[in-house]
Amino acid sequence: MTLFNYSYEDTVIHRLSGLTKLLGFLMLTGVVMYTYDIRIFLFILVFSFTLLRIAHIPLRKLKLVFLYVGIFLVINFFLAYLFSPDYGTEVYGSSTLIFQIAGNYDVTWEQLFYQVSKLLKYASVIPLGIIFLFTTDPSEFASSLNTIFVPYKVTYAVALTLRHFPDIQKEYTTISKAQQARGLDISKKTSFWHRFRNAVATMVPLIFSSLERIDVITNAMHLRGFSKHRTRTWYSFRPMKAPDGVALAICLAVVAGAACIAIFVNHGRFYNPFV
Amino acid sequence: MAKDPVIEFSGFSFTYFAQKHPTIKDLDLTIGRGEKVLVVGPSGSGKSTLGNCINGLIPFSYEGEMRGSLTVAGTIVKDAGVFELSKTVGTVMQDSDAQFVALSVAEDIAFALENDRVAQDEMKERVKTVSALVGVEKLLGQSPQELSGGQKQRTSMAGILVDDVDILLFDEPLANLDPKTGKTAIELIDEIHRGRRLDAGVHGEESPPRTTIIIEHRIEDVLHRDVDRIILVDGGVVIADLPPHEMIASGLLLEHGLREPLYVTALRHAGVAITAEMKPAYIHSIDLTQGREALREWYTSVTLSEPPPPGDDVLSIQNLDFEYYPDRPVLTDVNLTVRAGDMLSVVGTNGAGKSTLAKVICRFEEHGTDSVFFRGEDAVDMTITERASFVGFVMQNPNQMITQVQIFDEVASGLKHRKVPEAEIERRVVKVLEICGLERFRQWPISALSYGQKKRVTIASILVLDPKVIILDEPTAGQDYRHYTDIMEFLKKINELGVTVILITHDMHLMLEYTPRSVLLSDGKIIADTSSSEVLTSPDLVERASLKETSLFHLAGKTGIDDPKSLVDRFIEFEREAVR
Numbered sequence: 001m002t003l004f005n006y007s008y009e010d011t012v013i014h015r016l017s018g019l020t021k022l023l024g025f026l027m028l029t030g031v032v033m034y035t036y037d038i039r040i041f042l043f044i045l046v047f048s049f050t051l052l053r054i055a056h057i058p059l060r061k062l063k064l065v066f067l068y069v070g071i072f073l074v075i076n077f078f079l080a081y082l083f084s085p086d087y088g089t090e091v092y093g094s095s096t097l098i099f100q101i102a103g104n105y106d107v108t109w110e111q112l113f114y115q116v117s118k119l120l121k122y123a124s125v126i127p128l129g130i131i132f133l134f135t136t137d138p139s140e141f142a143s144s145l146n147t148i149f150v151p152y153k154v155t156y157a158v159a160l161t162l163r164h165f166p167d168i169q170k171e172y173t174t175i176s177k178a179q180q181a182r183g184l185d186i187s188k189k190t191s192f193w194h195r196f197r198n199a200v201a202t203m204v205p206l207i208f209s210s211l212e213r214i215d216v217i218t219n220a221m222h223l224r225g226f227s228k229h230r231t232r233t234w235y236s237f238r239p240m241k242a243p244d245g246v247a248l249a250i251c252l253a254v255v256a257g258a259a260c261i262a263i264f265v266n267h268g269r270f271y272n273p274f275v
Numbered sequence: 276m277a278k279d280p281v282i283e284f285s286g287f288s289f290t291y292f293a294q295k296h297p298t299i300k301d302l303d304l305t306i307g308r309g310e311k312v313l314v315v316g317p318s319g320s321g322k323s324t325l326g327n328c329i330n331g332l333i334p335f336s337y338e339g340e341m342r343g344s345l346t347v348a349g350t351i352v353k354d355a356g357v358f359e360l361s362k363t364v365g366t367v368m369q370d371s372d373a374q375f376v377a378l379s380v381a382e383d384i385a386f387a388l389e390n391d392r393v394a395q396d397e398m399k400e401r402v403k404t405v406s407a408l409v410g411v412e413k414l415l416g417q418s419p420q421e422l423s424g425g426q427k428q429r430t431s432m433a434g435i436l437v438d439d440v441d442i443l444l445f446d447e448p449l450a451n452l453d454p455k456t457g458k459t460a461i462e463l464i465d466e467i468h469r470g471r472r473l474d475a476g477v478h479g480e481e482s483p484p485r486t487t488i489i490i491e492h493r494i495e496d497v498l499h500r501d502v503d504r505i506i507l508v509d510g511g512v513v514i515a516d517l518p519p520h521e522m523i524a525s526g527l528l529l530e531h532g533l534r535e536p537l538y539v540t541a542l543r544h545a546g547v548a549i550t551a552e553m554k555p556a557y558i559h560s561i562d563l564t565q566g567r568e569a570l571r572e573w574y575t576s577v578t579l580s581e582p583p584p585p586g587d588d589v590l591s592i593q594n595l596d597f598e599y600y601p602d603r604p605v606l607t608d609v610n611l612t613v614r615a616g617d618m619l620s621v622v623g624t625n626g627a628g629k630s631t632l633a634k635v636i637c638r639f640e641e642h643g644t645d646s647v648f649f650r651g652e653d654a655v656d657m658t659i660t661e662r663a664s665f666v667g668f669v670m671q672n673p674n675q676m677i678t679q680v681q682i683f684d685e686v687a688s689g690l691k692h693r694k695v696p697e698a699e700i701e702r703r704v705v706k707v708l709e710i711c712g713l714e715r716f717r718q719w720p721i722s723a724l725s726y727g728q729k730k731r732v733t734i735a736s737i738l739v740l741d742p743k744v745i746i747l748d749e750p751t752a753g754q755d756y757r758h759y760t761d762i763m764e765f766l767k768k769i770n771e772l773g774v775t776v777i778l779i780t781h782d783m784h785l786m787l788e789y790t791p792r793s794v795l796l797s798d799g800k801i802i803a804d805t806s807s808s809e810v811l812t813s814p815d816l817v818e819r820a821s822l823k824e825t826s827l828f829h830l831a832g833k834t835g836i837d838d839p840k841s842l843v844d845r846f847i848e849f850e851r852e853a854v855r
Contacts, residue, residue, distance in 0.1 A: 137378065138378060139377055139378050139382055159378075160376065163376075163377075163378055167420070171675070174639070174670070174675065175675050175676075177634075177637075177639040177659065178639075178668065178670055178675065178676050179678065180659045180660060181637060181638075181639070181659050181660060181662070181663035181667070181668060182660075182663060182688055182689035182692060182736065182737075182740070183660050183663070183688075183689050183691075183692025183693045184692055201678045202678070204677075204678045205674055205675050205676060205677060205678060208674050208677075209672060209674050209675055212674065213373055216368070216370055216373040216374065217373055217374065217376065218336070219332055219336055219368070220368060220373070220374035220376065221376055221386075222332070222335060222336060222357050222358075222361075223330055223331075223332065223357065223361055223366045223368075224361060224386050224387040224390065224434065224435070224438075225358050225361045225362075225387050225390035225391055226376075226386075226390050227390075228358040228361075228390050228391070229390070229391075229392055231392060232389050232390050232391075232392055233388075233389050233392050233393060233394060233395060233398065234389055234395070235377075235381065235382045235385035235388075235389055235395065235398055235399070235402070236379075236382055237395060
């Protein structure tokens with residue numbers, strides 16, 4: 001699996017400007033970050049999975065991403081409980097015991113509700129990020145970032161990284177195979193520490209060959225006038241069009257809706273079903 | 276001297292920052308407007324530095340001290356920057372893969388325009404025109420990485436032509452190309468030099484030739500088309516600056532570690548004195564009225580020795596199919612038998628499946644119905660590590676293999692991983708270092724070694740595992756004649772010690788001079804498995820494997836030798852006996 005594999009498909013989402021997608025991503029994640037309302041999280045989760053479908057991103061392509069995120073969330077879930085088992089009670093101002101474990105480690109409905117909400121909070125952001133990475137043409141994105149006053153040298157660096165990512169991954173595989181041929185064992189048969197050290201050994205040649213590569217690209221870019229002027233134009237720039245407006249309007253509506261719920265219904269960030 | 280000079284070095288020296296001695300010393304050189312010159316020199320001669328002075332990378336990217344003066348198209352380089360010069364000088368660098376910056380061909384061609392703040396509409400228009408000029412107009416939407424070698428060359432040329440520059444600078448344009456693509460590249464460079472200008476299609480006007488500078492050590496390949504002058508650089512000074520015929524006749528190229536055209540070498544072997552009057556620079560121009568008899572005499576005097584008896588099967592592949600993605604086969608029904616003591620070339624275009632074949636043999640690529648046999652035994656159950664004890668793979672770029680700081684540790688690493696006892700490791704590493712001529716450097720840091728020495732280290736680190744077969748991917752890519760000979764003679768020695776050597780290569784000289792047998796891959800199929808001399812004198816095979824005929828083939832035609840293969844065989848025999 002490769003992580004940043006933009007490939008063009010003709011869907012509404014692919015056709016949107018990179019800037020629209022970035023703003024949409026920021027707005028929706030902003031909503032998720034600010035509020036603490038499980039209903040909003042569920043809504044965003046459903047919404048983002050719908051977008052995945054519209055963008056023709058098959059879920060099986062994302063198996064590994066979901067696996068890693070899943071592991072992270074589960075670990076996070078237990079650690080959160082371990083470090084502050086009473087946080088839910090603190091937040092919601094009540095305590096409804098489900099069962100006792102020992103010491104302060106009681107399990108309350110408040111804590112459980114708080115942690116399930118938190119889990120969904122993280123889970124609902126991931127698909128949004130995936131959509132952004134999978135449907136945005138890196139250079140087009142660089143050009144649209146540039147329009148909102150991010151210096152083009154920075155945006156171009158981002159685009160170049162995205163472009164070279166698959167090459168570097170491929171190179172890593174080859175280097176790693178060559179090391180394995182010499183007897184370096186990175187399979188699950190050896191200890192974690194051993195595997196870690198071996199993986200680092202594989203990184204050394206990768207870093208050196210990447211440095212060589214960077215040197216060549218930098219020269220090639222300068223020879224063709226990169227960084228000559230303070231601004232530049234973009235071949236693949238796509239101006240905002242009607243669908244961009246619609247997309248932004250939808251996102252704004254979600255933001256407004258969430259804000260209304262926070263102000264008028266929840267009277268704060270948290271949705272409290274325990275009052 | 277050239278009239279209307281456009282590039283003028285005068286008493287020019289350059290010393291890289293942190294280096295004691297100048298790389299270019301007190302250089303005087305003038306290149307006139309519209310000239311086409313070939314700059315040649317061995318590795319480290321300063322020829323690339325010369326190029327980087329012309330395009331402004333020096334002193335922009337490489338700091339150092341400049342003395343004397345250099346003017347390019349009226350601009351004094353010391354005061355100008357790389358940007359100012361990029362409007363006048365267009366540079367195509369060696370590694371066209373690495374110089375692509377964009378995700379699509381169109382965008383890459385437009386790169387210089389983007390940096391110049393050209394409006395989008397005009398940009399699209401100009402990209403269209405220039406892409407039609409070099410013949411990539413149908414590929415605009417593709418990713419540069421997906422192109423063939425030749426298409427990549429064309430795209431990078433379009434990327435500099437889009438600026439309508441006056442001076443074209445090619446820094447080793449042939450380094451990564453197969454012979455046939457290289458030949459087309461030289462033709463394309465020639466046409467663009469002759470003034471197929473950007474606006475020719477639009478206005479239909481004739482325009483003067485563009486100044487063209489080609490830096491290359493593959494002299495014979497560049498001389499596929501005419502050049503005005505050849506400039507020989509070595510040790511940072513101009514050794515000779517002569518018209519091509521005089522340069523070839525002078526014999527200076529060989530003296531400075533460069534390879535002469537093969538037909539010239541053959542004529543010299545036959546005792547023919549090469550003079551400028553014979554017009555020896557191009558195979559199409561050379562006059563052989565004097566040389567013909569001598570060559571024919573020499574031809575009959577060389578007797579071919581018997582080939583050694585074939586060894587036992589050491590590696591065989593039966594009915595191998597391989598694909599990365601369903602229905603896109605990379606290898607189809609490959610059958611190959613390699614015998615102990617063989618030294619053979621696997622040749623074919625980029626993407627023909629050469630590297631994949633090697634990777635499948637070594638299990639770098641997992642394959643379900645593997646049909647690889649080591650000494651007649653099915654290797655299907657052997658892991659990548661187990662296979663490596665039998666067949667070693669040396670990658671093209673040594674930096675992709677080296678993980679340790681010191682030479683000894685690097686070479687020992689395969690044994691350490693295999694838990695071989697200390698004392699035995701010591702013994703085996705020392706022995707391999709001796710074979711590889713590296714014993715003096717035992718405790719050296721690898722970073723202090725030259726490219727060729729690093730290559731030896733990687734070969735040593737494979738040899739220490741005592742494999743029966745080693746496969747090398749492009750072992751001599753980018754190397755000049757001297758380093759090429761070093762590496763190849765070393766491999767020959769290893770081969771004589773009993774290791775079977777398989778070389779993945781585009782290099783026709785290598786095929787001819789070192790590997791009696793060649794296996795040709797095309798679209799994942801083996802289309803020929805025969806003697807190298809046969810391959811390189813067969814127009815059909817040459818065409819299908821994207822090679823080019825050796826100039827000895829044409830020499831045979833010109834001197835009335837009916838059997839070009841036999842001439843090639845005798846040439847190889849003679850070189851083996853007399854020269855080495």
